[in-house]
Amino acid sequence: MKMSDGVEWAVHCCTFLAALPNESALSGARLSEFFALPKDYLAKHLQALSRAGLVETSKGPKGGYRLARPPAEISLLDVVEAIDGKNPCFQCTEIRRQGPSGQPDRHYKKPCGIAAAMWKAESVWRKELKKVDLGSLVHEAELNVSTLQQESAYDWLCKALG
Amino acid sequence: MKMSDGVEWAVHCCTFLAALPNESALSGARLSEFFALPKDYLAKHLQALSRAGLVETSKGPKGGYRLARPPAEISLLDVVEAIDGKNPCFQCTEIRRQGPSGQPDRHYKKPCGIAAAMWKAESVWRKELKKVDLGSLVHEAELNVSTLQQESAYDWLCKALG
DNA sequence: GGCAGGTTACTCGGATAGCGATTGTCCGAGTTGATCTGG
DNA sequence: CCAGATCAACTCGGACAATCGCTATCCGAGTAACCTGCC
Numbered sequence: 001m002k003m004s005d006g007v008e009w010a011v012h013c014c015t016f017l018a019a020l021p022n023e024s025a026l027s028g029a030r031l032s033e034f035f036a037l038p039k040d041y042l043a044k045h046l047q048a049l050s051r052a053g054l055v056e057t058s059k060g061p062k063g064g065y066r067l068a069r070p071p072a073e074i075s076l077l078d079v080v081e082a083i084d085g086k087n088p089c090f091q092c093t094e095i096r097r098q099g100p101s102g103q104p105d106r107h108y109k110k111p112c113g114i115a116a117a118m119w120k121a122e123s124v125w126r127k128e129l130k131k132v133d134l135g136s137l138v139h140e141a142e143l144n145v146s147t148l149q150q151e152s153a154y155d156w157l158c159k160a161l162g
Numbered sequence: 163m164k165m166s167d168g169v170e171w172a173v174h175c176c177t178f179l180a181a182l183p184n185e186s187a188l189s190g191a192r193l194s195e196f197f198a199l200p201k202d203y204l205a206k207h208l209q210a211l212s213r214a215g216l217v218e219t220s221k222g223p224k225g226g227y228r229l230a231r232p233p234a235e236i237s238l239l240d241v242v243e244a245i246d247g248k249n250p251c252f253q254c255t256e257i258r259r260q261g262p263s264g265q266p267d268r269h270y271k272k273p274c275g276i277a278a279a280m281w282k283a284e285s286v287w288r289k290e291l292k293k294v295d296l297g298s299l300v301h302e303a304e305l306n307v308s309t310l311q312q313e314s315a316y317d318w319l320c321k322a323l324g
Numbered sequence: 325g326g327c328a329g330g331t332t333a334c335t336c337g338g339a340t341a342g343c344g345a346t347t348g349t350c351c352g353a354g355t356t357g358a359t360c361t362g363g
Numbered sequence: 364c365c366a367g368a369t370c371a372a373c374t375c376g377g378a379c380a381a382t383c384g385c386t387a388t389c390c391g392a393g394t395a396a397c398c399t400g401c402c
Binding site for chain 3: 208226
Binding site: 003 | 262287
């Protein structure tokens with residue numbers, strides 16, 4: 001029950017993309033440089049974001065990634081699911097139907113109570129992640145991150161965008 | 163982000179243990195037989211339950227596993243954590259501090275907003291699992307499982323306990 | 325009939341291989357901006 | 364000086380290994396019931 005490291009990277013990258021000026025794109029190489037992450041492996045995850053339709057890409061010089069929708073319309077859940085998949089954490093294999101006292105399928109009309117409880121918990125987790133969007137994450141960062149780092153990041157960004 | 167199969171097995175086993183008469187124990191072999199699970203591998207997970215203090219064990223003939231506490235005092239979360247570990251799904255590696263615009267540690271007083279959001283979601287998930295206890299799972303099963311299977315299971319149990 | 329000792333069968337517990345998914349790396353296809361040349 | 368074609372650099376995207384944790388299996392230590400023989 002461990003989340004892929006890629007999720008953390010993807011969320012940070014998306015939040016950063018959400019913070020930069022409209023219509024400007026940032027390449028995978030620049031993103032990996034900013035967070036000091038392995039370039040190729042990060043690219044793999046950015047690919048997943050692209051496939052999921054969260055970011056748009058443009059090739060060639062001055063190309064790169066940019067959010068496909070306004071930050072307020074991309075939730076944390078979207079990013080998590082793009083990287084980690086939409087499969088439920090808990091998968092019911094219906095072991096209650098097996099064994100010596102198992103019965104034919106027609107006797108199981110209600111879903112397994114254990115699975116139901118698990119899925120309920122998973123549902124509230126998803127709902128909580130859906131509440132958070134990239135816009136609010138950026139806003140939160142602007143409030144809580146030291147001005148020193150904000151300025152430093154801004155300088156770096158200007159150099160990166162040319 | 164997939165939960166170990168062992169979790170499903172462990173929860174079913176615990177629920178079954180919660181349903182059987184006081185002071186009676188069921189061996190790993192019998193449990194694996196009842197659910198048609200691989201004996202040795204199930205034993206590994208039952209071991210984890212034992213280490214976590216959720217079940218007590220007794221050796222020798224007529225020995226086996228029995229709940230260490232009343233069913234109402236064992237939550238679904240207890241079982242999940244016993245098998246899957248207590249580590250948070252999301253682990254913040256503080257990548258915001260790295261890279262060219264990262265600052266010395268003293269500039270980061272507030273925790274990373276992204277990690278905070280993740281942990282909040284994880285917290286509501288845990289809370290939801292904590293709400294459910296083995297007693298209510300047994301009760302739910304008594305209501306929703308077909309009487310045919312309940313009788314069948316009861317017969318099997320009488321034979322197993324001797 | 326009751327009791328003590330040995331035996332036996334059954335139990336859990338930890339240590340040991342196998343495999344699949346996540347992690348990590350590589351190179352190729354495509355596009356864009358810049359450059360160079362000719363008018 | 365300007366327009367067009369060429370070129371080169373930079374981009375993403377998918378295909379290919381390596382490592383780690385989960386899955387699966389085995390065997391040994393210990394214990395309690397049982398059986399047998401004796402009192």
